[in-house]
Amino acid sequence: MSVLIYFCFDWPKEAMGDALFNNAKTNEAGGIYLFTDHQHAALYIEKHTQRMTAFGAKNIICKIFDVNDKLTKITYGYL
Template identity: 50%
Template sequence: MAKLLQVDFQYNGPYGQQMTDQLVELAKSINNEPGMIWKIWTESELEQLGGGIYLFVDETSAKNYLEMHSARLQKMGIDEVRGKIFDVNEALTLINKGPVGQE
């Protein structure tokens, strides 16, 4: 069953196009993570937050990614990474045009 991973953390920028320019290679590499189906990048300059919403094929993949990603962020000086894993109700999500299961 697909699992949704929600991650956020304190982030001081860059944002917008500058963030895109600096993190495009990281974004490309995330496509190679085991079990990942897609990611939506999130940012809030107002609240100084960064993060993402991910869809994984299973809970093991989501947990493994969260562990690896948290360690990577900690090496970048980000102390607190908040991550939650959720079940996805695919039938209801599809009614609302959610991209569950799409690769």
């Protein structure tokens, strides 16, 4: 089963970097990443959290979700 990681963090105004989504009014940024399994997702969380902390991100929230493959296929999602 595929798994999804949700990241959200407070992004300092002075930091420059890529984010898949952001809210300039609240200085929040984050992203959603798809992985083949929990093991690879957990490794990415560790690596990405260290990198974001080095850039000055605070209050980092990471959540892993199982992807509902059946519903994703019904809505023509890509897996």
